[in-house]
Amino acid sequence: xxxxxCDDDRDIATQLQKxxxxxxxxxxxxxxxxxxxxxxxxxxxxxxxxxxxxxxVEMPGVSGIYVGNRLKQENPNIIIFIVTSYSEYLDExxxxxxxxYLTKPLDKHRIFRNMKDALExxxxxxxxxxxxxxxxxxxxxxxxxxxxxxHGHTVTVHTLQKDYNxxxxxxxxxxxxxxxxxxxxxxxxxxxxxxxxDFDHTLIHLHNNAFxxxxxxxxYTQFKDAYLLYLExxx
Numbered sequence: 698x699x700x701x702x703c704d705d706d707r708d709i710a711t712q713l714q715k716x717x718x719x720x721x722x723x724x725x726x727x728x729x730x731x732x733x734x735x736x737x738x739x740x741x742x743x744x745x746x747x748x749x750x751x752x753x754v755e756m757p758g759v760s761g762i763y764v765g766n767r768l769k770q771e772n773p774n775i776i777i778f779i780v781t782s783y784s785e786y787l788d789e790x791x792x793x794x795x796x797x798y799l800t801k802p803l804d805k806h807r808i809f810r811n812m813k814d815a816l817e818x819x820x821x822x823x824x825x826x827x828x829x830x831x832x833x834x835x836x837x838x839x840x841x842x843x844x845x846x847x848h849g850h851t852v853t854v855h856t857l858q859k860d861y862n863x864x865x866x867x868x869x870x871x872x873x874x875x876x877x878x879x880x881x882x883x884x885x886x887x888x889x890x891x892x893x894x895d896f897d898h899t900l901i902h903l904h905n906n907a908f909x910x911x912x913x914x915x916x917y918t919q920f921k922d923a924y925l926l927y928l929e930x931x932x
Contacts, residue, residue: 700729702733703750703753716808737764741759752777753780776815852870880920
């Protein structure tokens with residue numbers, strides 16, 4: 698993982714760097730590379746991996762809004778925090794799906810809470826999942842799995858690329874997809890909250906209504922809460 702901080706105020710950037718280092722230490726996690734840039738041009742010129750980015754809005758040269766838009770075009774999965782004293786930029790930031798909007802002065806506890814959510818999203822995006830079929834083993838990103846369905850003796854993993862008939866049963870997939878964005882909605886279904894279009898007390902529509910999954914009535918409230926929490930974590 699590589700985290701970038703872009704702020705022309707060196708004191709703020711250094712403070713944020715220390716808060717992030719403290720977050721990883723307190724959670725017994727390896728501290729990733731954390732790089733500071735004082736302008737957007739230098740950050741955009743950086744050719745290395747950009748996983749999580751903290752952007753100031755008002756900087757000399759290009760603005761943080763411009764930089765954020767460019768980064769999202771290059772990598773839709775990048776996690777972007779806007780850090781600023783000016784709330785009037787919120788609408789512009791939301792247009793490119795900024796992950797969080799943080800205000801100055803920095804609030805350590807708020808950053809800790811939001812970094813926890815960011816890591817859950819990051820881990821889901823990068824995790825590779827092997828799908829074993831009778832023909833071989835195929836590897837896909839967890840984020841590309843729409844849902845898993847058990848029908849009779851066949852378990853199908855529906856992905857963005859294609860469908861795979863797994864040699865493993867649904868219990869295996871419930872355990873394999875033990876991640877915040879997956880929900881075991883019914884004894885025969887595990888759904889990715891990312892692809893939920895809408896739902897009622899018995900059915901979940903997925904991927905622009907291309908698929909349906911069953912929702913056990915007794916799990917409706919739990920599913921609704923999980924879905925709303927997922928939406929909140931991706932705003």
